[in-house]
Amino acid sequence: xxxxxxxxxxxxxxxxxxxxxxxxxxxxxxxxxxxxxxxxxxxxxxxxxxxxxxxxxxxxxxxxxxxxxxxxxxxxxxxxxxxxxxxxxxxxxxxxxxxxxxxxxxxxxxxxxxxxxxxxxxxxxxxxxxxxxxxxxxxxxxxxxxxxxxxxxxxxxxxxxxxxxxxxxxxxxxxxxxxxxxxxxxxxxxxxxxxxxxxxxxxxxxxxxxxxxxxxxxxxxxxxxxxxxxxxxxxxxxxxxxxxxxxxxxxxxxxxxxxxxxxxxxxxxxxxxxxxxxxxxxxxxxxxxxxxxxxxxxxxxxxxxxxxxxxxxxxxxxxxxxxxxxxxxxxxxxxxxxxxxxxxxxxxxxxxxxxxxxxxxxxxxxxxxxxxxxxxxxxxxxxxxxxxxxxxxxxxxxxxxxxxxxxxxxxxxxxxxxxxxxxxxxxxxxxxxxxxxxxxxxxxxxxxxxxxxxxxxxxxxxxxxxxxxxxxxxxxxxxxxxxxxxxxxxxxxxxxxxxxxxxxxxxxxxxxxxxxxxxxxxxxxxxxxxxxxxxxxxxxxxxxxxxxxxxxxxxxxxxxxxxxxxxxxxxxxxxxxxxxxxxxxxxxxxxxxxxxxxxxxxxxxxxxxxxxxxxxxxxxxxxxxxxxxxxxxxxxxxxxxxxxxxxxxxxxxxxxxxxxxxxxxxxxxxxxxxxxxxxxxxxxxxxxxxxxxxxxxxxxxxxxxxxxxxxxxxxxxxxxxxxxxx
Amino acid sequence: xxxxxxxxxxxxxxxxxxxxxxxxxxxxxxxxxxxxxxxxxxxxxxxxxxxxxxxxxxxxxxxxxxxxxxxxxxxxxxxxxxxxxxxxxxxxxxxxxxxxxxxxxxxxxxxxxxxxxxxxxxxxxxxxxxxxxxxxxxxxxxxxxxxxxxxxxxxxxxxxxxxxxxxxxxxxxxxxxxxxxxxxxxxxxxxxxxxxxxxxxxxxxxxxxxxxxxxxxxxxxxxxxxxxxxxxxxxxxxxxxxxxxxxxxxxx
Numbered sequence: 001x002x003x004x005x006x007x008x009x010x011x012x013x014x015x016x017x018x019x020x021x022x023x024x025x026x027x028x029x030x031x032x033x034x035x036x037x038x039x040x041x042x043x044x045x046x047x048x049x050x051x052x053x054x055x056x057x058x059x060x061x062x063x064x065x066x067x068x069x070x071x072x073x074x075x076x077x078x079x080x081x082x083x084x085x086x087x088x089x090x091x092x093x094x095x096x097x098x099x100x101x102x103x104x105x106x107x108x109x110x111x112x113x114x115x116x117x118x119x120x121x122x123x124x125x126x127x128x129x130x131x132x133x134x135x136x137x138x139x140x141x142x143x144x145x146x147x148x149x150x151x152x153x154x155x156x157x158x159x160x161x162x163x164x165x166x167x168x169x170x171x172x173x174x175x176x177x178x179x180x181x182x183x184x185x186x187x188x189x190x191x192x193x194x195x196x197x198x199x200x201x202x203x204x205x206x207x208x209x210x211x212x213x214x215x216x217x218x219x220x221x222x223x224x225x226x227x228x229x230x231x232x233x234x235x236x237x238x239x240x241x242x243x244x245x246x247x248x249x250x251x252x253x254x255x256x257x258x259x260x261x262x263x264x265x266x267x268x269x270x271x272x273x274x275x276x277x278x279x280x281x282x283x284x285x286x287x288x289x290x291x292x293x294x295x296x297x298x299x300x301x302x303x304x305x306x307x308x309x310x311x312x313x314x315x316x317x318x319x320x321x322x323x324x325x326x327x328x329x330x331x332x333x334x335x336x337x338x339x340x341x342x343x344x345x346x347x348x349x350x351x352x353x354x355x356x357x358x359x360x361x362x363x364x365x366x367x368x369x370x371x372x373x374x375x376x377x378x379x380x381x382x383x384x385x386x387x388x389x390x391x392x393x394x395x396x397x398x399x400x401x402x403x404x405x406x407x408x409x410x411x412x413x414x415x416x417x418x419x420x421x422x423x424x425x426x427x428x429x430x431x432x433x434x435x436x437x438x439x440x441x442x443x444x445x446x447x448x449x450x451x452x453x454x455x456x457x458x459x460x461x462x463x464x465x466x467x468x469x470x471x472x473x474x475x476x477x478x479x480x481x482x483x484x485x486x487x488x489x490x491x492x493x494x495x496x497x498x499x500x501x502x503x504x505x506x507x508x509x510x511x512x513x514x515x516x517x518x519x520x521x522x523x524x525x526x527x528x529x530x531x532x533x534x535x536x537x538x539x540x541x542x543x544x545x546x547x548x549x550x551x552x553x554x555x556x557x558x559x560x561x562x563x564x565x566x567x568x569x570x571x572x573x574x575x576x577x578x579x580x581x582x583x584x585x586x587x588x589x590x591x592x593x594x595x596x597x598x599x600x601x602x603x604x605x606x607x608x609x610x611x612x613x614x615x616x617x618x619x620x621x622x623x624x625x626x627x628x629x630x631x632x633x634x635x636x637x638x639x640x641x642x643x644x645x646x647x648x649x650x651x652x653x654x655x656x657x658x659x660x661x662x663x664x665x666x667x668x669x670x671x672x673x674x675x676x677x678x679x680x681x682x683x684x685x686x687x688x689x690x691x692x693x694x695x696x697x698x699x700x701x702x703x704x705x706x707x708x709x710x711x712x713x714x715x716x717x718x719x720x721x722x723x724x725x726x
Numbered sequence: 727x728x729x730x731x732x733x734x735x736x737x738x739x740x741x742x743x744x745x746x747x748x749x750x751x752x753x754x755x756x757x758x759x760x761x762x763x764x765x766x767x768x769x770x771x772x773x774x775x776x777x778x779x780x781x782x783x784x785x786x787x788x789x790x791x792x793x794x795x796x797x798x799x800x801x802x803x804x805x806x807x808x809x810x811x812x813x814x815x816x817x818x819x820x821x822x823x824x825x826x827x828x829x830x831x832x833x834x835x836x837x838x839x840x841x842x843x844x845x846x847x848x849x850x851x852x853x854x855x856x857x858x859x860x861x862x863x864x865x866x867x868x869x870x871x872x873x874x875x876x877x878x879x880x881x882x883x884x885x886x887x888x889x890x891x892x893x894x895x896x897x898x899x900x901x902x903x904x905x906x907x908x909x910x911x912x913x914x915x916x917x918x919x920x921x922x923x924x925x926x927x928x929x930x931x932x933x934x935x936x937x938x939x940x941x942x943x944x945x946x947x948x949x950x951x952x953x954x955x956x957x958x959x960x961x962x963x964x965x966x967x968x969x970x971x972x973x974x975x976x977x978x
Contacts (some may be wrong), residue, residue, distance in 0.1 A: 002851065002852050002853070002854050004857075005848050005849075005851035005852040008844060008847075008848060008851065009837070009840075009848065012837055012839035012840045012844075013839065015839055016838070016839040017870045123879065343835070344837065347835040347836075347837065348834070348837075349796070349820060350794070350796065350823070350829050350831075350835065350854065351822060351823070351824065351829070351848060351849045351896065352820050352821065352823045352824025352825075352849055352852050352853065353852065354817040354820040354821065355816050355817060355820070356815070356817065357820075357852075420954045430797070431791075431796040431797075432791050432796050434833070435796075435835070
């Protein structure tokens with residue numbers, strides 16, 4: 001019953017000091033939210049993906065194979081290769097363009113789920129510029145390496161199965177069921193397709209259609225319409241849609257390669273080298289040039305890790321600041337509560353409260369709002385962090401239980417320690433002094449400061465104010481610490497927010513570029529000499545053309561960056577294309593490169609550093625002269641930019657696959673149309689759209705890494721900081 | 727404090743059946759030129775009503791604080807209900823207070839954030855009384871003091887007299903052996919002061935031992951049978967003669 005008296009007295013104090021109670025609640029809430037965010041992000045790098053990968057029996061390697069070059073026996077033989085532990089497929093596969101027409105269209109603001117490989121972002125209407133979609137470059141049609149296989153890219157001269165043009169191309173596989181020895185699909189909504197005319201879309205679907213909607217396959221002969229019957233997610237394939245196998249042939253564009261998808265798991269697949277060896281074994285077992293494309297689980301994991309790595313430092317920094325502030329502010333509030341409650345302490349003592357009960361009363365008084373705030377903050381942190389984990393429902397993303405326990409308990413413990421000193425002081429106060437003397441400051445504190453301030457030539461009210469902090473130096477130090485930490489956090493938040501805004505602005509700007517390629521997406525070819533001449537002549541004839549360059553793509557093995565690093569090689573004045581240099585300068589001569597720091601594996605690179613690249617078995621070195629920040633999924637957006645001469649000097653001669661023209665402001669739309677008319681069929685002209693979604697409007701692409709720094713998180717953290725600082 | 731320890735501290739009263747015995751008590755505050763109390767000896771019998779009077783700074787409140795165990799004497803012994811209050815730790819003194827002493831202050835010292843009933847209940851809860859028992863006792867006192875209609879009101883809404891009645895109810899809820907009142911009518915008008923005085927007098931007639939500190943000779947003489955006068959920390963006059971010592975007091 002005496003405990004009831006303590007709680008009663010404490011709750012009375014809590015309601016009496018409402019502002020302080022609310023302050024403690026907000027501080028602990030904000031700290032718990034920030035702590036949950038920071039701790040979860042810092043410890044959860046790929047846990048969600050790996051968990052989903054294990055649960056869904058993810059494939060180590062997904063191959064797209066030219067069906068015309070392999071037989072069923074060939075594919076069956078690969079299942080028995082020594083390193084292969086399991087295989088699934090063949091699943092017929094093709095690439096289609098979709099347009100949504102169903103009534104159930106919904107927001108496309110969903111995030112990328114673990115393991116979902118999206119190589120393209122496809123808006124509903126192909127002709128609509130995708131202003132915030134992370135496309136940068138045109139199709140990476142790529143000369144083959146001697147092996148005939150280029151990961152993520154395809155051999156030169158072949159049809160590119162992955163169209164990167166806005167509005168085009170997603171991979172669709174024919175699967176009879178969601179299960180399989182590998183890559184169990186998780187149905188998130190609706191049902192699985194059971195007959196032709198039905199389609200299941202990935203939860204990272206490019207078309208914002210819900211079950212019940214109808215989509216049109218604009219790339220297929222006759223433009224068939226399909227009913228969306230379900231939404232599913234895959235952990236290891238690149239597919240963004242699934243149909244029954246018998247449907248697939250009708251979806252394949254005319255003259256398109258027939259592809260088969262095979263999924264494999266291997267005994268050893270934990271390193272890129274092991275994956276390379278596994279791939280080589282499969283290639284060896286299959287006819288030459290049969291493998292068109294491959295996606296390894298390491299690439300998926302790397303993308304997801306890079307996304308989370310971007311968020312983690314910020315969230316951790318804010319979490320630490322919030323924690324420090326929570327301790328300082330709690331201690332300050334508790335000390336203030338004691339000072340303001342001298343008489344109350346005396347009364348409590350006079351009616352029989354022991355010193356321990358007095359201390360407990362004040363701890364409970366702080367603890368009630370602290371507990372409520374910590375719990376509310378932890379819940380809020382859970383709510384905020386789940387989307388950042390890339391956890392689609394199939395991945396069962398959740399904040400680990402230990403974090404949900406550790407964060408509030410640690411905060412409460414720290415808060416308790418912070419409040420303990422003033423609480424013990426309250427317990428030690430003399431009853432007589434508290435009742436009689438009430439708020440009289442103790443003698444001996446700040447007298448010297450008062451004397452010194454009194455001698456200053458300032459009004460007396462000012463000199464009193466100047467000396468006041470020295471009357472209670474410990475409390476003044478606490479306040480100073482809290483204010484300093486708060487200001488630090490505010491400066492960090494504001495600086496970060498403005499930096500993000502700057503990058504956002506830079507990368508979502510309407511670049512005045514138009515891309516010109518050969519063929520009609522998704523069937524894009526290397527440009528022939530005749531096509532190049534035609535394009536150049538047409539560009540020169542257009543009065544709005546300010547300049548142009550031609551471009552080629554390559555893939556390099558680059559120590560320290562990755563085994564398949566996309567390179568975009570320019571010929572011409574590429575510096576005028578409008579890339580926003582975040583550090584250093586655009587390359588000026590052969591042997592220099594600009595690195596895209598938005599891509600995985602580049603965070604450690606610095607201007608001035610020399611990197612080594614191996615392309616088609618030939619090694620070259622180049623010096624980094626500048627950095628750009630252009631988010632987008634590799635290889636769609638290159639990691640390294642250099643001149644074609646850089647590669648040519650090493651004996652690497654790349655075919656031209658596109659031109660990029662810089663046009664006069666505000667003339668893109670008309671320019672695109674007139675250029676397309678002038679060039680005629682066989683060419684495609686697209687407005688370059690570069691950027692990424694921010695805030696709540698995340699691009700459907702998901703792997704647009706910077707999208708996931710999302711300014712909404714930063715804004716929330718800024719709010720936390722503002723609350724703490726207040 | 728354990729029962730064993732308590733029995734060790736429970737001493738035979740030097741003044742026979744005295745509930746309070748102050749023996750040669752001196753209280754000197756740090757830095758003060760003169761002691762607040764100087765070798766004071768006073769005894770109060772159980773059931774007695776004693777007024778302590780004197781000018782400001784004479785040591786009245788100090789005397790009360792020493793009896794309540796809120797402060798410790800520099801010298802001498804303070805024995806209340808057979809226990810050496812002057813030797814008690816802070817915790818033991820707090821437990822002693824909640825058990826044996828009820829206090830009333832000039833400015834009521836109610837907890838403004840608790841209702842009247844909760845204010846009254848708080849010491850009972852602190853003493854570990856059962857919920858129903860405590861509520862029953864609180865209700866009994868609220869009725870007895872005529873403030874039951876304010877049970878769920880907050881003190882801030884009550885008049886000074888009503889607040890003091892709440893304070894008296896709170897002081898009595900644990901049925902203490904001793905009621906200490908420090909200027910209980912000092913913050914109320916004269917009519918209310920008379921009501922409070924009458925109430926205290928009635929409580930004393932019911933057997934409640936009362937020590938009343940007051941500036942008012944009228945209050946002191948009207949509602950108590952014995953007036954101890956303090957001057958400059960010394961007992962200037964005590965009808966019982968236990969401590970009156972013009973030159974510093976007389977020992978028991």
